[in-house]
Amino acid sequence: MMLFTVLVIAQDNTYVKDNYTKTETYITMRDGTKLFSAIYAPKDTSKQYPILLKRTPYSCRPYGEDMYASKIAPNEFMMKEDYIVVYQDVRGRWMSEGTYDNMRAYIPNKKGKQFDEASDTYDSIDWLVKNIPNNNGKVGTWGISYPGFYATYSLLDAHPALKAASPQACIGDFYFDDFHHNGAYLLSYWRATSVFGYEKTAPTKKPWYSFPDLGTQDQYQFFLDAGPLSNLDKYYKEDNVFWQQLKEHPDYDEFWQKRGIIQHLKDIKPAVMVVGGLFDAEDLYGPFETYEKIEENSNNYNTVVFGPWSHGDWARTKKRQAIGNVYFGDDISTNYQKDIESKFFAHFLKGEGNGETALPEAYMFDSGSLEWKEYTQWPPKNTTKKTFWLQNNERLNERAERSYTFEEFISDPKKPVPYSEDIKMVFTPRKFMTDDQRFAARRPDVLTFETPVLSEDLTLAGEIMAKLKVATTGTDSDWIVKVIDVFPADAEDTEETQDHLKMSNYHMLVRSEVLRGRYRNSFSNPEAFVPNQKTDVTIKLQDVHHTFKKGHKIQVQIQSTWFPYIDINPQTFVDNIFYAKEGDFSKQTHKVFNDSAIEFTVLQE
Numbered sequence: 001m002m003l004f005t006v007l008v009i010a011q012d013n014t015y016v017k018d019n020y021t022k023t024e025t026y027i028t029m030r031d032g033t034k035l036f037s038a039i040y041a042p043k044d045t046s047k048q049y050p051i052l053l054k055r056t057p058y059s060c061r062p063y064g065e066d067m068y069a070s071k072i073a074p075n076e077f078m079m080k081e082d083y084i085v086v087y088q089d090v091r092g093r094w095m096s097e098g099t100y101d102n103m104r105a106y107i108p109n110k111k112g113k114q115f116d117e118a119s120d121t122y123d124s125i126d127w128l129v130k131n132i133p134n135n136n137g138k139v140g141t142w143g144i145s146y147p148g149f150y151a152t153y154s155l156l157d158a159h160p161a162l163k164a165a166s167p168q169a170c171i172g173d174f175y176f177d178d179f180h181h182n183g184a185y186l187l188s189y190w191r192a193t194s195v196f197g198y199e200k201t202a203p204t205k206k207p208w209y210s211f212p213d214l215g216t217q218d219q220y221q222f223f224l225d226a227g228p229l230s231n232l233d234k235y236y237k238e239d240n241v242f243w244q245q246l247k248e249h250p251d252y253d254e255f256w257q258k259r260g261i262i263q264h265l266k267d268i269k270p271a272v273m274v275v276g277g278l279f280d281a282e283d284l285y286g287p288f289e290t291y292e293k294i295e296e297n298s299n300n301y302n303t304v305v306f307g308p309w310s311h312g313d314w315a316r317t318k319k320r321q322a323i324g325n326v327y328f329g330d331d332i333s334t335n336y337q338k339d340i341e342s343k344f345f346a347h348f349l350k351g352e353g354n355g356e357t358a359l360p361e362a363y364m365f366d367s368g369s370l371e372w373k374e375y376t377q378w379p380p381k382n383t384t385k386k387t388f389w390l391q392n393n394e395r396l397n398e399r400a401e402r403s404y405t406f407e408e409f410i411s412d413p414k415k416p417v418p419y420s421e422d423i424k425m426v427f428t429p430r431k432f433m434t435d436d437q438r439f440a441a442r443r444p445d446v447l448t449f450e451t452p453v454l455s456e457d458l459t460l461a462g463e464i465m466a467k468l469k470v471a472t473t474g475t476d477s478d479w480i481v482k483v484i485d486v487f488p489a490d491a492e493d494t495e496e497t498q499d500h501l502k503m504s505n506y507h508m509l510v511r512s513e514v515l516r517g518r519y520r521n522s523f524s525n526p527e528a529f530v531p532n533q534k535t536d537v538t539i540k541l542q543d544v545h546h547t548f549k550k551g552h553k554i555q556v557q558i559q560s561t562w563f564p565y566i567d568i569n570p571q572t573f574v575d576n577i578f579y580a581k582e583g584d585f586s587k588q589t590h591k592v593f594n595d596s597a598i599e600f601t602v603l604q605e
Contacts, residue, residue, distance in 0.1 A: 060087030172286030197242030277309030368547030379462030416561035462601025
């Protein structure tokens, strides 16, 4: 059995080399800049093939025409289903010429040699369909995360040959994806500043950036010891362009606004399949907003898929699909690759499917009932808004009581609430998106509100709006809202359950979000709080598709630190938190009034 397994792996590792011919070339853009491209074409030249294009800032290695990737295409099924597959280093990255611009702004109505990522994609596709032998004149684009952003970008001023695009975990706006959430800086992504911040001077096959040596694997302690963000300047100097941009633009000003791609998604012509993970710590905003804006402003084929995945999980083929301690089922990613992704591209690039894609408008996994659901739109038509009130004595009530009471807690910047019990030195925390929240519920600086045991199932299908009424003794504060599924006492452990935990009474994080309080009225114009004055703070939490089962409870937690996922708010209003000093940070008391509410989008069966 072991020998057979080894032989299968060996065969799989040589599949690409055995069945494809690799060539490398430079494609010249309209301004003369040359972009490096690696082309994998089937050795069988007796028929024509569609082209799949992935543009990436992360390198299309391995370099060298005799060096083959072990896997190509969006998945292994498509790798074996007759496509020409092209990878391209985007402008200014790796082996491509030009200057890199992080989230390069789109230029409508370009003239002459003006360029952006849309024109670079157009020029590349134009060259590919005219110069690659045996192509059928149809092109598809795809990518996950930043490459997903470039897949979205391909839809703008799209080349006529572009017939299908699948932006996956696609960045939509760096002020709401990856590096910021509603104005709060995501400190856990600070190390990734190395990847995006340093400019290279010439085409290169080797990294031109390096990561700072922090001397510890304890991320929480490192950032706690580092103190204010201004103390991190010693790790990134002025030659790190992105770090300087982050510091100079703390608000949602023109710099960030023009780099967003969401607002440009109008009159899209190619077919689109947006893919995301319901538990993606990096990019939830992008996929939901990309689908929504295309749906609102275009008349093309537009579908959305969300599964029980963390960032990019759908591209992997592990048997048991789990995130952290929570198990969702077997072969979920493999089935998606075979029955959804492959069919989408085959239909629009090869004409397969008898005129129909056989795919639903919205294919969504219910992370509570552990099953796929199909809808004709997202959010589904048959939903209603259901409000729960944050009442005293830790109650989450369906009925609002006349109340002038409040709950309060002390928020100490020197003792911030961790985002997980298991914090390591990682770029992007993933497991915590379903983590057990009992540790937080038992802290004095976290407010907890909980329903009685549910007597029937309740399915959430859409966005969540937290409508808080708050006050603070300070002049600034962060507000974090977490929606939690409290399991019953008889919940059983699984293979994934950590040794120190039991699923009995497990507090599963379902959705969470932060709003930096200074941006409660505008992300562009920050405002201080008036100390002790009751103030409205409304927070949009990204969509969920989750059934709270009969016998479970719904819990909501409110806190003001979430460390080191996000940076620490000084709780004293300063012009720019990136330049805050030690003396600006102060302990404050925060109040949440009991006429605060949380509004769910509930599915009506």
